Amino acid sequence: MPKPKVHFLICANQRPAGHPRSCCADKGAMNTLTAFGQRLQATQKFDTVMVSAVRSCLGPCSQGPIVAVYPDNVWYGNVDAEKAAKIFDSHVNEGMPVKEFMLQEGTF
Template sequence: MSRPQKHVFVCSQNRPANHPRGACTHKASNDVLQAFWQQLQQRDAYDTVSVTYSGCLGPCDQGANVLVYPEGILYGKVTKDDVNEIFDKHLLGDEPVERLRVAPEAW
């Protein structure tokens, strides 16, 4: 396997339901993660994209959070319906999805 050009981290932080910061898993981050893995498989993009689940990525109020490297772009309030657009525009097209970006000062 070659070194991927893009690395996607999907927050899979799980906290108790009453935790003051919340948790991305309560905002369907597992569905987002599964959608990324499904797109990765359907597109056979294993040589260019890597998808990894992660712990907390920062602004819990913006979850479900997705972080893309090497650019260091954080997407917030991502749903499984956004994954195809992120894949097409950003991961394969090198154009960030502006409507989902979290402001740099937020994290």
């Protein structure tokens, strides 16, 4: 497999019950991951796109599910299945971020 041109990293961190911080897994991260996987399957871009679940915290838990896109270093928050499709298509087809879904500066 060649090096991917676009790599979507979806936070799927699961914290123990009662933990004081929220986690992306409890906010629907698996649905988000599935949506990205479905877009990858539908587009057949396996040679240029990679979708990965990240099992450790990516940081801004209150904004989860979090998606980071590399090599662009673009971060998104509150990504549901509908947003996932738009983010995927915009990065893969246009090479552009979806500004209205991006995390704001100072979120971390």
